[in-house]
Amino acid sequence: MTTNNSNENEATCPAQAMLKLVAGKWKPEILRLAVEQPLRFSSLLRTLKGSNKQAIAAALKELEETGLLEKVVIKQKPLHIEYYLTKQGHALIPVLQQLENIG
Amino acid sequence: MTTNNSNENEATCPAQAMLKLVAGKWKPEILRLAVEQPLRFSSLLRTLKGSNKQAIAAALKELEETGLLEKVVIKQKPLHIEYYLTKQGHALIPVLQQLENIG
DNA sequence: ACAATAAGTCAAAAAAAGATGACTACTAAC
DNA sequence: GTTAGTAGTCATCTTTTTTTGACTTATTGT
Numbered sequence: 384m385t386t387n388n389s390n391e392n393e394a395t396c397p398a399q400a401m402l403k404l405v406a407g408k409w410k411p412e413i414l415r416l417a418v419e420q421p422l423r424f425s426s427l428l429r430t431l432k433g434s435n436k437q438a439i440a441a442a443l444k445e446l447e448e449t450g451l452l453e454k455v456v457i458k459q460k461p462l463h464i465e466y467y468l469t470k471q472g473h474a475l476i477p478v479l480q481q482l483e484n485i486g
Numbered sequence: 487m488t489t490n491n492s493n494e495n496e497a498t499c500p501a502q503a504m505l506k507l508v509a510g511k512w513k514p515e516i517l518r519l520a521v522e523q524p525l526r527f528s529s530l531l532r533t534l535k536g537s538n539k540q541a542i543a544a545a546l547k548e549l550e551e552t553g554l555l556e557k558v559v560i561k562q563k564p565l566h567i568e569y570y571l572t573k574q575g576h577a578l579i580p581v582l583q584q585l586e587n588i589g
Numbered sequence: 590a591c592a593a594t595a596a597g598t599c600a601a602a603a604a605a606a607g608a609t610g611a612c613t614a615c616t617a618a619c
Numbered sequence: 620g621t622t623a624g625t626a627g628t629c630a631t632c633t634t635t636t637t638t639t640g641a642c643t644t645a646t647t648g649t
Contacts, residue, residue: 395515396514396582398586399514399515401586402585405505411501411505412498415501435638435639436596436597436598437599437637437639438637438638440597440598441636461594461595461645462594462595462596462645464595471588474588478581478584478585479501480501481581482501482505483504485504485577486501486504510606527626528624538608538609539626540607540609541608543626543627544607562616564615564617565616565624565625566625590649592649593647593648594645594647595644595645595646597642597643597644598643599640599641599643600641601639601640601641602638603636603638603639604635605635606635607634607635608631608632608634609633610631611628611630611631612628612629613627614626614627614628615625615627616625617624618622618623619620619622
């Protein structure tokens with residue numbers, strides 16, 4: 384493993400940091416869906432064919448931790464939790480759309 | 487799990503496809519450098535601290551195969567090979583710059 | 590009490606990405 | 620013919636991501 388101490392490598396392209404926030408199999412799709420309406424766990428699970436709870440949970444957690452989604456707990460009968468795009472999350476949407484147009 | 491046989495998973499966000507083309511530790515940086523001048527293997531190796539031949543070779547190969555870079559062999563004394571941004575590669579640059587501005 | 594829905598967690602296995610070391614092919618200079 | 624420079628390849632190992640199965644917590648309905 385070569386446990387190196389000092390700070391080595393780290394490709395330092397500034398776009399890299401933002402790319403990492405949306406990297407992953409489900410994150411771009413989840414962000415795209417979040418534009419239309421607040422997201423819920425079970426509804427994502429139904430919508431994203433081929434996904435599973437763990438994948439959704441991990442993606443939502445990371446998107447929340449990196450500040451692209453905000454989690455809102457709604458204390459009601461069946462217990463609802465909603466995820467909203469943050470300001471930064473919204474800022475990302477047009478960029479994702481431009482990527483689509485290049486492809 | 488719900489192992490459905492028909493066509494499984496594949497997150498079908500259109501931006502995903504383009505994101506995959508620039509995914510990886512070195513690709514965004516390489517594209518960024520390609521804007522300034524044609525790229526050469528050994529010069530990339532020197533410029534990208536923390537990289538190695540295999541990483542550079544793999545990145546260049548993938549960027550070429552996906553049509554973002556074009557490889558040009560220059561038969562001269564020490565054998566030169568240059569990589570140029572394609573039209574699609576160029577189209578990606580402003581999008582990468584926008585990503586930086588969000589971060 | 591028991592099952593169902595919603596929203597997860599934990600651990601482990603499998604697959605993909607990244608890192609490391611040794612080796613190849615061509616030309617050119619000495 | 621040995622050394623040096625450029626541009627790689629191949630096999631292996633490690634790390635990270637993704638997938639899979641089993642279990643948890645809370646509330647509602649019967």
